[in-house]
Amino acid sequence: MAQAPQQDTRADLVTCPHCGKRNRLRAAAAGLARCGSCRGMLPWLTDATDDDFDAVVVQSSLPVLLDLWAPWCGPCRMVAPGVERAALEFAGRLKVVKVNVDDSPETAMRYRAQSIPLLLMLKGGEVTARQLGAIPPGPLLQWVESALPPAK
Numbered sequence: 001m002a003q004a005p006q007q008d009t010r011a012d013l014v015t016c017p018h019c020g021k022r023n024r025l026r027a028a029a030a031g032l033a034r035c036g037s038c039r040g041m042l043p044w045l046t047d048a049t050d051d052d053f054d055a056v057v058v059q060s061s062l063p064v065l066l067d068l069w070a071p072w073c074g075p076c077r078m079v080a081p082g083v084e085r086a087a088l089e090f091a092g093r094l095k096v097v098k099v100n101v102d103d104s105p106e107t108a109m110r111y112r113a114q115s116i117p118l119l120l121m122l123k124g125g126e127v128t129a130r131q132l133g134a135i136p137p138g139p140l141l142q143w144v145e146s147a148l149p150p151a152k
């Protein structure tokens, strides 16, 4: 009998900012990211590739902040701290996903990432807002806030 296809078991270890418990968070998990101990919202920052982009990004029920970057890209390093802060500040409202465009040419083509850093807000894989080029953390967070549905 053929083996079932390997399920996505890739997970990130995330320390809960509320209680300090370390959680294993699957990149392709459905719904919200909650702490298994205190049920607080976890910051959700993960990676995707062409192979799991659909599962991690397109099927996400949360809006996704997509960071298209590459290791050789200096301005991408300037954007990274703001992207990490966005995951913390908008925990429960946003999933943050980084894609290395060198490793994921299909995703780079799909979103026309000829020039990076390119930040995209996505819902169901569709672009709802776009931010091209280096941006400091403060304006980056404002841009994310303006692109997100209002907090409940």
Ligand SMILES: [Zn+2]
Binding pocket: 016, 017, 018, 019, 020, 021, 035, 036, 037, 038, 039, 040
């Ligand atoms: Zn917790």
